[in-house]
Amino acid sequence: MNTLKSLLTNVDTLFIDVDGTITDGKAYVSKSGHLFKSFEPKIGTAISLLNSVDVELFFVTNGIKGYDISFQYLHTMNNQSIFLAKNINERINYIIRYATSNSILLGDSFIDEQVSKELHIPLISPANKEDIDSLYTLDTKAGEGFFYDIASKIYKSK
Numbered sequence: 401m402n403t404l405k406s407l408l409t410n411v412d413t414l415f416i417d418v419d420g421t422i423t424d425g426k427a428y429v430s431k432s433g434h435l436f437k438s439f440e441p442k443i444g445t446a447i448s449l450l451n452s453v454d455v456e457l458f459f460v461t462n463g464i465k466g467y468d469i470s471f472q473y474l475h476t477m478n479n480q481s482i483f484l485a486k487n488i489n490e491r492i493n494y495i496i497r498y499a500t501s502n503s504i505l506l507g508d509s510f511i512d513e514q515v516s517k518e519l520h521i522p523l524i525s526p527a528n529k530e531d532i533d534s535l536y537t538l539d540t541k542a543g544e545g546f547f548y549d550i551a552s553k554i555y556k557s558k
Contacts, residue, residue: 404536407522408550409557411455413503415495416547418461418470418482420508421526424543427466437469440543446551447478453558458498460485462511491515506550508532508542524550 419425423437430436450457459482461470467484474480485491488511495505495515505512505521513532516523525534526542540549 404524404553405557407504407536408554410502411504411554413456413458413498413500414450414554415458415460415499415503415505415507415521417505417507417509417512418459418474419463419466420542421506422459422543422547423470424541425508427463435466435469437466437473438543439473440545440547442545442548444478446548447480449551449555453555455554456498458483458495460491460494462486462491488514492518495519495521506547507534 416422422443423439426438428436428438447457457480459474459480461467461482462485463470464484471482474482483494485494491511492515496519499519499521503521505516505523507523508525510532512523513534523534524536524538525532526546527537527539538546538549540546
């Protein structure tokens with residue numbers, strides 16, 4: 401069994417489920433009816449840290465209603481793309497295309513748990529998601545520094 405440190409030292413590809421890892425997993429509606437999300441702080445710093453140690457990033461979501469917001473934030477603010485997987489098979493097929501033997505999945509849902517088991521990719525989840533069977537659960541919560549926490553741990557391990 402891999403330790404968290406060895407997983408992070410060897411990771412070369414990171415799959416990130418957007419909602420519930422880099423956001424708090426909630427959608428908010430303003431008084432004027434606009435939908436918005438709360439992204440965690442330091443996403444740009446986390447992406448820079450991971451890019452500096454040659455970790456490829458693949459953002460994925462099944463949140464159809466919030467896709468435009470996630471795309472806008474990740475693409476415009478951080479020059480990242482995001483894949484909209486409408487079901488578990490699309491998510492699996494997308495990840496298969498880019499996965500390596502040193503991939504890690506960051507996720508918070510039953511879907512992520514199923515993908516992890518099907519593809520034998522280690523799943524790391526935020527602290528507030530104990531209801532899924534992940535290999536490791538970090539102390540930080542989704543939308544409150546989870547992505548930055550894992551990015552800094554990877555950076556320091558390289």
